[in-house]
Amino acid sequence: MSGPQRLGRRRARLRETAVSLGMIGPAVLLYTLMTVVPVGVALYLSLTDWDGFSTAAFIGLDNYKHLFDDPSSTDAWYVTALVAAFGTALMVGLGLVYALALKAKSRTNSFFRAVAYFPHVISALILGYLWAAILGTNGAINNTLAKFGIAPVGFLFDEKFALISLIAVIVWAGFGFNVVLFVAALQTVPAELLEAAAIDGASRRQTDLRVVIPMIAPVVTVATVLNLVGLIRAYDIVVSLTGGGPAGSTQTFTYLILARSFEGTKVGYATAQAVFLMVVSAVLALLVTALRNRQDQAATGG
Amino acid sequence: MVVLEAKPDDRPTTGPAHSADGKRGTGRKEPRSPVRWALLGVLFVVMIVPIYLLVVNAFKSQQDILDNPFSIPLGKLTFAHMSAAISSPQFNVIGGYGFTLFLVVVVDVLCILLAGPAAYVIARSLKRRTQLVLLYFLAGTFIPAAAVIIPVIYVLREVGLANTVTGLIAHDVASTLPVSIFLFVGFIRTIPVDIDHAATIDGAGRYRTFWTIVFPLMRPAVVTVLILNSIGIWNDFVSPQILLSPSSGHYTVTTAIYASISQYSTDLTKVFPNLLLAVAPVVIFFIYMQRHIISGLMVGAVKG
Numbered sequence: 001m002s003g004p005q006r007l008g009r010r011r012a013r014l015r016e017t018a019v020s021l022g023m024i025g026p027a028v029l030l031y032t033l034m035t036v037v038p039v040g041v042a043l044y045l046s047l048t049d050w051d052g053f054s055t056a057a058f059i060g061l062d063n064y065k066h067l068f069d070d071p072s073s074t075d076a077w078y079v080t081a082l083v084a085a086f087g088t089a090l091m092v093g094l095g096l097v098y099a100l101a102l103k104a105k106s107r108t109n110s111f112f113r114a115v116a117y118f119p120h121v122i123s124a125l126i127l128g129y130l131w132a133a134i135l136g137t138n139g140a141i142n143n144t145l146a147k148f149g150i151a152p153v154g155f156l157f158d159e160k161f162a163l164i165s166l167i168a169v170i171v172w173a174g175f176g177f178n179v180v181l182f183v184a185a186l187q188t189v190p191a192e193l194l195e196a197a198a199i200d201g202a203s204r205r206q207t208d209l210r211v212v213i214p215m216i217a218p219v220v221t222v223a224t225v226l227n228l229v230g231l232i233r234a235y236d237i238v239v240s241l242t243g244g245g246p247a248g249s250t251q252t253f254t255y256l257i258l259a260r261s262f263e264g265t266k267v268g269y270a271t272a273q274a275v276f277l278m279v280v281s282a283v284l285a286l287l288v289t290a291l292r293n294r295q296d297q298a299a300t301g302g
Numbered sequence: 303m304v305v306l307e308a309k310p311d312d313r314p315t316t317g318p319a320h321s322a323d324g325k326r327g328t329g330r331k332e333p334r335s336p337v338r339w340a341l342l343g344v345l346f347v348v349m350i351v352p353i354y355l356l357v358v359n360a361f362k363s364q365q366d367i368l369d370n371p372f373s374i375p376l377g378k379l380t381f382a383h384m385s386a387a388i389s390s391p392q393f394n395v396i397g398g399y400g401f402t403l404f405l406v407v408v409v410d411v412l413c414i415l416l417a418g419p420a421a422y423v424i425a426r427s428l429k430r431r432t433q434l435v436l437l438y439f440l441a442g443t444f445i446p447a448a449a450v451i452i453p454v455i456y457v458l459r460e461v462g463l464a465n466t467v468t469g470l471i472a473h474d475v476a477s478t479l480p481v482s483i484f485l486f487v488g489f490i491r492t493i494p495v496d497i498d499h500a501a502t503i504d505g506a507g508r509y510r511t512f513w514t515i516v517f518p519l520m521r522p523a524v525v526t527v528l529i530l531n532s533i534g535i536w537n538d539f540v541s542p543q544i545l546l547s548p549s550s551g552h553y554t555v556t557t558a559i560y561a562s563i564s565q566y567s568t569d570l571t572k573v574f575p576n577l578l579l580a581v582a583p584v585v586i587f588f589i590y591m592q593r594h595i596i597s598g599l600m601v602g603a604v605k606g
Binding site for chain 1: 338342346349350352356359368369416419420422423424427438439444446448449451452454456457473475476477480507512536537540544556559560563567568570573580584588595
């Protein structure tokens with residue numbers, strides 16, 4: 001190869017790299033500035049006692065220690081764990097029941113699937129307000145009960161009921177997504193398997209439990225973790241349905257971060273809580289990835 | 303598969319379950335089983351009644367809503383409260399449509415402009431370095447938006463965009479990039495490279511190859527990303543609430559609803575019409591685009 005030729009090739013390669021950088025650079029830059037840098041800022045602020053205005057003092061890991069001895073923080077985790085665990089169990093369970101009922105391809109079924117699914121496209125904030133107007137002291141249900149002489153039930157104002165109501169509304173809004181997800185998986189179950197089960201004399205219930213659900217088990221696992229990851233971030237619906245009350249009985253962790261710590265100008269502490277939430281989410285999300293990889297391996301016969 | 307083999311107690315062994323088995327076993331060729339219709343009946347009532355209440359009560363007086371929330375008092379239905387909500391000078395939801403739609407369009411366009419070429423370079427490169435960039439973006443899907451929103455305020459303050467629409471857009475676009483790039487990369491990899499080579503031989507540069515040859519082939523992925531991002535931005539509450547204070551004078555549908563309902567929560571003639579106005583466009587959009595929306599959101603959630 002002669003000199004000028006080599007030089008020309010190198011220049012071409014250099015130009016190609018420059019063009020690639022030009023195509024990829026803006027996205028990397030914006031993402032870095034708006035997502036990665038804030039994570040760094042959060043890590044730094046979480047080690048300070050900053051209130052958002054005055055100069056911040058470095059206080060080491062005190063905020064993180066405080067996370068575990070602050071009752072409002074531990075209570076919020078307790079509430080969040082209950083919401084995530086019961087919400088996920090109910091959403092996946094109901095999702096499976098309705099997916100099995102609606103798996104066949106027909107107009108009726110796709111109508112009912114849409115009926116189950118539609119709240120998923122509406123903002124959780126708005127759904128929360130709607131349900132607050134239904135379940136509130138002056139809400140549709142209590143006013144109807146009153147006509148029959150029944151005293152109002154504190155669906156949202158009684159510490160015993162409020163968390164149950166919150167979970168119920170979350171499940172109402174979210175289980176339809178699982179239905180659609182599972183139906184898509186169920187439709188890939190080969191018909192020969194079902195025929196084989198029928199020939200072997202299996203009842204419908206046996207077929208569902210022993211053949212169909214095992215076939216879609218990987219999708220059920222992924223859905224479980226998706227629901228968990230989504231629910232530990234519950235915020236909008238808490239704002240509109242209960243405002244964290246009564247007496248903090250429905251205060252989830254994200255609500256605590258944004259509505260209590262941050263509004264209360266405890267910026268340093270709020271960011272420590274945010275970092276902690278990030279870690280928990282990341283662990284759960286890594287779990288999704290690991291499970292998904294295993295699912296892919298299973299799908300390719302590995 | 304492994305998960306299921308580890309669950310030996312799946313088998314239904316209880317007495318009642320067996321009798322149910324028999325019934326359903328005989329009725330398996332018959333899809334109109336009563337159990338199924340009971341299930342669907344409950345589903346329909348539970349899902350639709352809240353929407354029924356929303357629609358009916360938006361056209362009733364406070365007294366009628368309180369006395370008979372479920373009824374339709376034909377003679378006394380009124381459009382007064384709805385028109386009051388439509389022309390309300392404060393926290394106007396219709397005004398919120400305009401600003402939210404503007405946000406959705408700008409974020410969608412910028413997201414495609416940034417994510418498309420980036421995904422193209424990542425998908426077509428065999429270098430390890432470029433694949434690390436993909437991982438770098440993927441890490442973003444692990445970060446809960448509500449957790450980084452507080453530090454975002456201070457970053458925006460440093461670059462002089464605090465409490466501005468530009469700042470909100472920058473944050474929203476960045477938040478859509480990871481999933482969009484991931485979906486695009488996956489799709490571009492299914493498009494044969496030969497097409498690119500042919501374009502290069504014909505003298506097209508990389509930008510032109512991407513926008514005129516590859517991008518038009520990415521339609522399904524673009525539709526998915528657009529639906530995913532549009533619904534996400536339209537329904538987003540945390541970002542506009544925290545990044546645009548009321549002093550900015552801009553309200554999205556969600557922040558307008560938040561502001562109006564936290565102020566008038568006991569006045570149901572304000573609550574119901576405003577909520578109906580906020581829900582209507584999304585539900586109409588959903589009814590028209592149902593199939594695309596359902597599959598788009600599913601792909602986004604499962605792969606993203």
